[in-house]
Amino acid sequence: MLKPKLVEKLRIVPKSPGVYLWKDRDGVVIYVGKAKVLRNRVSSYQANHKDFKTRVMIGLAEDLDWMVADSEKAALILENTLIKKYMPQFNIALRDDKNFLSIKLTTTEDYPRLTLVRKVTRDGSKYYGPFSNARAARNTLNYLNRHFKLRECNNRQFKSRTRPCLNFQIGRSSGSCCGKIAKEDYGRIVKQVRMFFEGRGEMLIRELNEDMKAASEQMRFEDAIQLRDLIFDMRSTLQKQESENLDQIDRDIFGLYREGASGCVLALYVRFGKTIGQRCFPFTNQEEDDGAIIAQVAQAYYAGGGIVPAEILSPQSWGDMAETLADWLNDLRGSKVRLLTPQRGDKMKLLAIARENAKQQFEQRRARLADAREILIGVQKKLRLPKLPLVVECFDISNVQGRSAVGSQVTFIEGEPEKSRYRRYKIRLKDTPDDYAMMHEVLHRRVKRAALEKVWPDLILVDGGRGHLSIAEAVLRELGAEHISLAAITKIKNREPEDRGPEDMAYRPGRKNPVTFRRGSSELFFLQRIRDEAHRFAIEYHRKLRSKKQTRSILDDISGLGPSRRKALLTRFGSVKRITDAAPDEIAQTPGFSLATANDLVRRLKGESNA
DSSP, rough: OOOOHHHGGGGGGOSSSSSEEETTTTHHHHHHHEEHHHHHHHGGSSOSSSHHHHHHHHHOOEEEEEEOOOOOOHHHHHHHHHHHOOOOOOSSOOOOSSSOEEEEEESSSSOOOOOESSSSSOEEEEEEEESHHHHHHHHHHHHHHHHHHHHHSSSHHHOOOOSHHHHHHHOOOOOGGGGGHHHHHHHHHHHHHHHHIIHHHHHHHHHHHHHHHHHHTTTOHHHHHHHHHHHHHHHTOOOOOOOOSSOOEEEEEEEEETTTEEEEEEEEETTTTTEEEEEEEOOOOOOSSSHHHHHHHHHHHHTOOOOOOOEESSOOOOOOGGGHHHHHHHEEEEEEEOOOOOOHHHHHHHHHHHHHHHHHHHHHHHHEEEEHHHHHHHHHHHOSSSOOSSSSEEEEEETTTTTEEEEEEEEEEEEEOOGGOOOEEEEOOOSOOOOOHHHHHHHHHHHHHHHTTTTOSSSSEEESSSHHHHHHHHHHHTOOTTTTTEEEEEEOSSTTOOOSSOOOOEEEESSSOBBBBOTHOOOOHHHHHHHHHHHHHHHHHHHHHHHHHTOOGGGGTTTTHHHHHHHHHHHHHHHHHHHHHHHHHHHHHHHOHHHHHHHHHHHHHHHHHOO
C-alpha cells in the first residue's frame, strides 16, 4: 500500500498525459512510467497488487514526481528519455546478447558510400539489417563495393584528393573523388544498390554464377574460387529459410518465452522477405503480462536506434498505447508502420518460430548463468565476501613515467562484461610516476559518483598489491562507503621458473596473508579475466592519448586558429617550420587570412618558438 503522504500527494496529480517517477528515500528514481491520464494511473497503485515486483516497488517508494506532456506520443518519447537517464531498477533493462552489424548507405551525401555500422542513428541515411552473420555481411559489402564501384574513401579523403586513388586504378572505384563519373551516372549506381537491398539479390547471384563458370572455363581457377566463396557468403546473408515469405515486406517478429518472472523476448528480423537474423532480450523479476513486457522491450529497442520495419508482429495485443506507439514509430521510420497481432495463417507461423527461438535462447542463457553463478559462489567463498559479487568493478592505471596517465574501470555483471558501464579517467592531479596517488584519484572520483547515484558494485577489484588495497580502503573510509567489499589481485613475485602453481594471488582487507588459488582454478581465472580486461582498456586509452600528443604541433596550441585554417597553412607551406619562417604578406595569401591576422599569427608563432 502507498504511504499516507503519497496518498495525499495523489490529489494534486493532474489529469493530463505525461510521465510519473517513483523515488526511494534517497531520492533515487526506481521506476518511470507513462500514462494517458496521470491521476488515474498513479491512483491505481493504491490497490493491492498481485505481482511481487509492484508490491516491492510500492514498499520502497517514498516520493512521487511527474512531468506533464502535451500528448500521449510526447509522453512515450519522454518516458524513453528518462529511462535512459535514470536506469530505474524496476523498469526492464534492455540488455541484449549481441550488437549486430547493419549496412549503412549514406544517401544524404552527393556521392553516397556503403559502410558497416553497429549503431543506427537518425541521420537521414538508409540502414539495412541487422545481419547476424558478420563475416557474410562483410564479404557481401566487399562484393557490392567491387561490383557497383561506389567510393570507399571517407569524406576527408574524398574532399582533399587531387588524383585518382588506388581503388580506381585497380577497377574497384568509379573515380567519383576526381570527377571521373558524372553525378547522374553515380546516382544510377546508388539506385541499383538500393534495388539490391529491396530484393534483387538473386539476380546478382545468377550473374556471379555465370562469372564463376566463365573464369573456370578460362582456367582462372583462383578467380573462380573467390567467386564461389562470394556466392556462398551472399546466400548466407540472404539465405532462404522456412520462415521466408512470398512478399518482400520488411518486418520484425517478436516472440516471448517465460518461466515465471524471468524469460526472453526475441526479435526475428525479416528483410526483403527473408529471415536474416534474430536478437534476444532477456529479462528478470518482471511479473507484468506478456503484452506489456513485449511493448516495453519494443519501445526501448526502437528508441535506442533499432531499424523500424514496415510491419511489426506480436503474439499479444499492444494494449491502450497501440495507436500512440504506431504514431511514434511512423515518425521514426518516415512512413507507415503496421502493428499486427496475427491469429492465423503464415504470420502466425512466424510468431511460433519466434517463440521457439526465444525458448532456445532462454535455456542457453539459463545454462550459462548457472555456470557463472557457480563460479561467483566460489569467488564469494574464497574471498569471504559478505554477498555474491554479481556486479564487479575493476580498476587499473596506465602511464609511462607519469605522462599521459589514465585510469580504467571495467564492470562485469553476472560474470560477463557490461561495456556500457566501462569508464575512462584522465589523471588530473599527478604528472609524476605515482601509482598510489593516481589510483586514489580514480577511486575517489568513482566512489563519489556512486554515492551520488546510489548505484554500488558488490566488489571493487584493483590491479595491485597490498599498497593499492590500502589506498582503496582509505578512499572508502573518506567517503563513508566502507560497506563495499574490496580485493586486490597481483602477480606472485619470486616464483621459480619450474613452479607449476598459479601466477596470481589476492589481498583482502583485515587479512594478513594473501588469498591463494589452486592452479587452473575457475575463481582465479574469473578474477584474472576482469583484471586483464581493465588492463587492456587502460592501455588502449593511454595509447590513444599518447598518439594524440605526438601528432600535435605548435599550431594546435594557438587559440583562435581553427582546423580549417591550420589545414590551409600546412597545405600551402608544408611544415610548421616554413610557416614560422614565412613573412606576414606570404601568410596573408593563404585562404582565411588577412594581413592583420597574418601579422598576429607570426607574432604568436615567434613567441611560442622562443618559449
